Amino acid sequence: MENLIxxxxxxxEICHGKPTVRNMRWPVEVILDMLGSGMEINEILDDHPELEKEDILASxxxxxxxISGNVLKKVS
Structure with a gap:
């Protein structure tokens, strides 16, 4: 799981310090919102080829x- 995180x-400097995917302007919350709206991983990847399956799993x-209280706090 360390590879994912x-x-x-x-x-x-990126998205006001919100957690993002690979320093791109893809906040974790946007990925989760797409999943929460019912999009499947393959749909997200088809619509946004700059993302990889591992990015979604990492989100x-x-x-x-x-949720468990072990939030990533390190600035990368």
């Missing part, structure tokens, strides 16, 4: 860590 970055894992 390394895909999530927090950089004050889900980050959410799980956040």
């Amino acid at each position: 390394s895909r999530i970055t927090i950089n004050p 889900i894992y980050y959410a799980k860590l956040s």
Whole structure:
């Protein structure tokens, strides 16, 4: 799981310091919103080819860590 979480970055210069995928302007919350709206992983990847399956899985894992109180706080 460490490989997945390394895909999530927090950089004050990108998206106001929100957790993002690989320092791109893809906040974790947007990925989760797409999944929550019913989009499947393959649909997201088809619509946004710059994303990889592992990015989506990392976003889900980050959410799980956040809920459990183990939030990523390191600035990358």
